Amino acid sequence: MSESLYAQLISLTAGTLLLTAALIVWRRSLRASVRLLAIQGIALAGLVAVLGWHERTIELVLVSLLVLGLKAIVLPLVLSRNVLTHDDDREVPRLNPTASLIFAALLTMLAYIVCRPWMGDTDDPTSRAVPIGIALVLIGFLLLITRRRAASQLIGFLVLDNGIATVAFLTATGVPLIVELGASLDVLLVVLILQVLTGRMQVKFGGTDLDDLTELKD
Amino acid sequence: MNPLEGALTAELLIAALACIVAALSPASMRRYLAGVATLAMAASGIVAGGFALSGHTGTLSAPTALPAVDLTLAPDRLGGVFIVIASAVTLLAALYAIGYVHGSADSRSAWLAFIIFTLGLQMVPAAGDVITFLLAWELMALGSGVLVLTDHRTRPQARSAALWYAVMTQLSFLLLLAGFAVLATATGSTTFDALVTVSPTSTTGALAFILLTLGFATKAGLVPLHIWLPRAHPEAPSHASAVMSAAMVKMGVYGTLLVVLRFMPGGPAWWGIVLLVLGGISAVYGILQASVTSDVKRLLAYSTTENIGLIFLAIGASVLLAAYGITAASQAALLAALLLAISHAAFKCSLFLGAGAIVHATGERNLDRLGGLGVRMPWTAAAFGVAALGAAALPVTSGFVAEWTLFQSFIHGATRDAIPLAVALPVAVAVVALTAGLALVTFVKLYGIGFLARPRSTGADDAHEVSHPMRWAALIGAAAVIALGVFPGPIAQVLASAVGIGDVATIGFGGLSLPSLGVLLDPMALAITALVCALPVVVVSALSARRHPRRATELPWGCGGVRVSPRMQYTATSYAEPLMRVFDDTLRPEQDVVVTHATESRYLVAQVRYRQKLSDVIEVRGYRPLLAFADRLGVVSRRLQNGxxxxxxxxxxxxxxxxxxxxxx
Incomplete structure (x- = not known):
């Protein structure tokens, strides 16, 4: 693979990651968000695959398959089951989409500023993509704060996790299979547990709006 | 292994054994087995302290999980003095406990807490580095905290007392931690021998002095940090409050001596002034509160604040005099501080044990409901009376010798060359004189109302003498008060050698002489002279009494002079009433007088109800607003956590x- 193609592919996958995150911030429909999350998972898997192809390591390709299976197929499926079980899939965010998008843009800028010392003035495409991972983490956090529904919280959490994974893959040029396996299992477990809790919330309180949970303090 | 190390090892082993015995022995045998084990531990502590005091050196160390940090026990001679004090008080308290404990005070946890408490107490002066010191300090705090809670089932105020105690003792610990951290950062080591390189005049030295002094003052119960003392001492079982009052607060004194003698000798004059002011205020405030309170144990607790205040006054005078180069008077003040410490340990131990006996026998702690115990409990009355003489600093007791030495140092230290001295010492003399006067009133009240006159309640009327171990423990304490008062010379010499003062001699019948000040005190000779002088008077009055036999006068109507009811006697409250009037502005009592008039005429009084409530001014004015502020802060900060x-x-x-x-x- 030529270096320029490698750089372009890295930029493409990383750009897709950021774009899907921004779209998730913009969209109110939970179904659309889950679909975007699946696309994000594909982009992440693609990123890992490109890295593996470039480094010529079969292990990374395996990791990319794992990522593809988990983040692009299994988790979105689990989430969409939850979303589909009840009709109302409209999120009413605490912040309107315009303001959220402005915040997302600011956070992306912050990510670039923070990463300046690491990037330096290298032309290495992986280093140049690291800020996108950080931006993903921050945007995931933003989603956690501004969304009310439990399912949206899960989506925010997964965006955050995608960001962490992106940074890990880019800075360490791939992660050993065993480590990725462990991390993926963690995420899967967290999502399943939260899924169960969300179901219980639905049954107990008739809704999954987190604002209704403020009575549970002390 | 030299004798000191052997004795310390033996003490630790016996303490472990005592813990096992206390935990495993059956309830019916527990007090005997655990009591004897604690006695053995205290005895080995006295031996270890004696070795340290006589100049033996030795080091016991144990590695910890942290690299290059060892727990070290390496008592020096000053530490030896305090090990002996702590062990001797523990010995008496353990002996007393064998006869005294019952119910929750005889439980497994109470005994374990007592053993851990007293072990920590004996390890604090033995510690050779900061970590060990703080560890022993916390053991001591932990054990005593549990003991304060002993009666929490029956006395709800024990819980609040324990809370106050825990907070103040943790405050003390934090201040000490900070102070030691300052010293350890400056020197790069935590062993006591390495800490001495800090200069007392540097900023580091000043900061460490302030933090450590505040920490030790909290433990010593000095005003305004005394607030836990009148709460915690009355709540703990009496053997524990005896140890807390007679030995534990002394660790604050030991710590202060450690700072001004061992870590940073030759401190500047302002250190002396700080200690003088702290001690002077505590002495006067403590005895003033003691003189007007009616609760026996609370009274004794306030009197502890007074005595510790006097000790700090003496230490402060010593530092101040040394800073101006007046060595002889400075050394006399230091000797006075140690004599006061030993004397206080002896009489306060005996007084608290006696107070425990009173509570045990009558079920009353309020002096207004006691009386007539002198006849009903003659042994306790004797021990209590002697100890009260000591507390009032009257002749032939240890208190007199100590205050005499203190006065000598003040008088001979007075100079016109240094203005701070010229101002501070006369004021200090006045403070000690006022304190001594008020102490006399307080202990006359305590003994007179409690043991003389007629019983004011059925509890006091039904009182009976307590068991032999309790009796003997209080009597031994009282004997020590007399022994220290009659033969002060040898003891003063031992104490002087512990802090490197050479200029003390024994004279006459065990009398005390300070050659560099040119003064001497021989209590035995004085007592003999007084006896010789008094003998003719006694003989003459006895003879004349025989010649004129007393006529019995039975008045049909006693002119109010015949006391038909115990309620017509002076009570503790009425005895202290003049003082209450004089110090009204300081004490600020709440008084209610409700007069009920007869229905026939409003000029006739049917009933007068008098109620007086005394609260600690410093608590009401200082601590309550602080607590209210903390409360408000808590409420406001709850908004941060809205769920x-x-x-x-x-x-x-x-x-x-x-x-x-x-x-x-």
Whole structure:
């Protein structure tokens, strides 16, 4: 693979990651968000695959398959089951989409500023993509704060996790299979547990709006 | 292994054994087995302290999980003095406990707490480095904290007392931790021998002095940090309050001596002034509160604040005099501080044990409901009376010798060359004189109302003498008060050698002589002279009494002079009433007088109800507003935690952003 193609592919996958995150911030429909999350998972898997192809390591390709299976197929499926079980899939965010998008843009800028010392003035495409991972983490956090529904919280959490994974893959040029396996299992477990809790919330309180949970303090 | 190390090892082993015995022995045998084991531990402590005091050196160390940090026991001679004090008080308290404990005070946890408490107490002066010192300090705090809670089932105020105690003792610990941290950072080591390199005049030295002094003053119960003392001492079982009052607060004194003698000798004059002021205020305030309170144990607790105040006054005078180069008077003040410490340990131990006997026998702690115990409990009355003489600093007791030495140092230290001295010493003399006068009133009240006159309640009327171990423990304490008062010379010499004062001699019948000041005190000779002088008077009055036999006068109507009811006697409250009037502005009592008039005429009084409530002014004016403020702060800060998940997430998000921004700047 030529270096320029490698750089372009890295930029493409990383750009897709950021774009899907921004779209998730913009969209109110939970179904659309889950679909975007699946696309994000594909982009992440693609990123890992490109890295593996470039480094010529079969292990990374395996990791990319794992990522593809988990983040692009299994988790979105689990989430969409939850979303589909009840009709109302409209999120009413605490912040309107315009303001959220402005915040997302600011956070992306912050990510670039923070990463300046690491990037330096290298032309290495992986280093140049690291800020996108950080931006993903921050945007995931933003989603956690501004969304009310439990399912949206899960989506925010997964965006955050995608960001962490992106940074890990880019800075360490791939992660050993065993480590990725462990991390993926963690995420899967967290999502399943939260899924169960969300179901219980639905049954107990008739809704999954987190604002209704403020009575549970002390 | 030299004798000192052997004795310390033996003490630790016996303590472990005592813990096992206390935990495993059956309830019916527990007090005997655990009591004897504690006695053995205290005895080995006295031996170890004696070795340290006589100049033996030795080091016991144990490695810890941290590299290069060992726990070290290496008592020096000053430490030896305090090990002996702590062990001797523990010995008497354990002996007393064998006869005294019952119910919750005889439980497994109470015995374990007592053993751990007294072990920690004996290890504090033995510690050779900061870590060991603080560890022993916390053991002591932990054990005594549990003991304060002993009666929490029956006395709800024990819980509040334990809370106050825990907070103040942790405050003390934090201050000490900070102070030692300052010293250890400056020297790079935690062993006591390495800490001495800090200069007392440097900023580091000043900071360490302030932090450590405040920490030790909290433990010693000095005003305004005394607030836990009148709460915690009355709540603990009497054998524990005896140890707390007679030995534990002394560790504050030991710590202060450690700072001004061992770590940073030759401190500047302002150190002396700080200690003088702290001690002077505590002495006067403590005895003033003691003189007007009616609760026996609370009275004794306030009197502890007074005595510790006097000890700090003496230490302060010593530092101040040394700073101006007046060595002889400075050394006399230091000797007075140690004599006061030993004397206080003896009489306060005996007084608290006696108070425990009173509570045990009558079920009353309020002096207004006692009386007539002198006839009903003659042994306890004798021990209590002697100890009260000591507390009032009257001749032939240890208190007199100590205050005499203190006065000598003040008088001979007075000079016109240094203005601080010229101002401070006369004021200090006045403070000690006022304190001594008030102490006399207080202990006349305590003994007179409690043991003389007629019983004021059925509890006091039904009182009976307590068991032999309790009796003997109080009597031994009283004997020590007399022994220290009659033969002060040898004891003063031992104490002087412990702090490196050479200029003390024994004279006459065990009398005390300070050659460099040119003064001497021989209590035995004085007592013999007084006897010789008094003998003719006694003989003459006895003879004349025989010649004129007393006529019995039976008045049909006693002119109010015949006391038909015990309620017509003076009570503790009425005895202290003049003092209450004089010091009204300081004490600020709450008084209610409700007069009920007869229905026939409003000029006739049917009933007068008088109620008086005394609260600690410092607590009401100083601590309550502080606590209220903390409460308000707590209520306001609850808004931070309103239960919203989003808000909590926002906190961490904002924190993350701030960190990122700071990193990228």
């Amino acid at each position: 919203s998940l989003h808000r909590y997430l926002t906190y961490s998000f904002v924190a993350l952003i701030v960190v990122l921004v700071v990193v990228s700047l």
